[in-house]
Amino acid sequence: MTTPHQQQSADDFLMGGGGAPTGKFPTPGATITGRLTQKPTVEQQRDIKDGSLKFWKDGNPMKQLVVTVQTQERDPQNVDDDGRRRLFVKGQMKNAIADAVRASGAPGLEVDGTLTVTFTHELPAAGPGMSPAKQYAAQYVPAATNALHTPDPGTVQPAAPQQYAPPAAAAVPGLTPQQHQAAMANPATAALLAQQQAAAAAQPAGAAPPF
Known part of the structure; x- marks a missing residue:
């Protein structure tokens, strides 16, 4: 479900959906992993309190990357939950993901690439009234690498059950x-x-x- 002023992806708009739920990182060690289901989009950040657009002190818009991945997570309270989760990538998470993409040799995030993001720890708040800064680690497997390790369903034959036979x-x-x-x-x-x-x-x- 979208909040006021929240940008929908083109696919969500076309299919009438409100977008995948936001991926959560409640405690250190929490991980979200899955293949990208659509091309990432860039949008301007909004204030969580009133939905207003956010700007830097110099007037430039504060941007974030929206990445949707197919996970194994399911919300038992949501019968329509298909496991997709959105990551709003900014700050240190952006740097961690960028480093992971560079290490993989890929030119960027792409559909069918696998992204894994882990909340590792927190840094002390930078000032009064501010929240501790979450720190993340990331790994990325390019789509081409995934394709090499995914067998063609039409060529895979189910293995026959093995029966034990004592050696002659x-x-x-x-x-x-x-x-x-x-x-x-x-x-x-x-x-x-x-x-x-x-x-x-x-x-x-x-x-x-x-x-």
């Missing part, structure tokens, strides 16, 4: 087939015969067995 034992000299079968039916005897056969196979040709 070689015939033991001195035992009839019936005696051999009876011996192999006893787990302890079967293990002993297998050990003896393995020892015999390890002996050089023509060498006397060790027993």
Whole structure:
């Protein structure tokens, strides 16, 4: 649901939606990760109290990047929650994400790239009445890398269930087939015969067995 003056993405406007919920980082260690579902947009920041546009002291608009990712999160109170979350990227989070994109070799954030953002810790408030500054770490996997590691659904065959089959034992000299079968039916005897056969196979040709 959009708040007054909140900018909708083109896709949300077209499909009649109000946009994905905002991703939350309530405590250090909180992480949001997922593939980008649409191209990020840049918009002007607004005051959380009254929705008014925010400007720097020099009059320039304060900008932020809006990134929507598909996560595994679901709000049990929202039956329409499809797991998408929006990140309003600014300040130190912007720097962390920029560093992650550079490290990945990608030219920027792109649809189907995977972005992971973690709230690591807080810095003391810069002054009276100000909130502590949240600090973030980020990782980014480019869309091309994701594509290389995503198999084509049409070529992947379901694996057949595996059934255990005991290894076939070689015939033991001195035992009839019936005696051999009876011996192999006893787990302890079967293990002993297998050990003896393995020892015999390890002996050089023509060498006397060790027993």
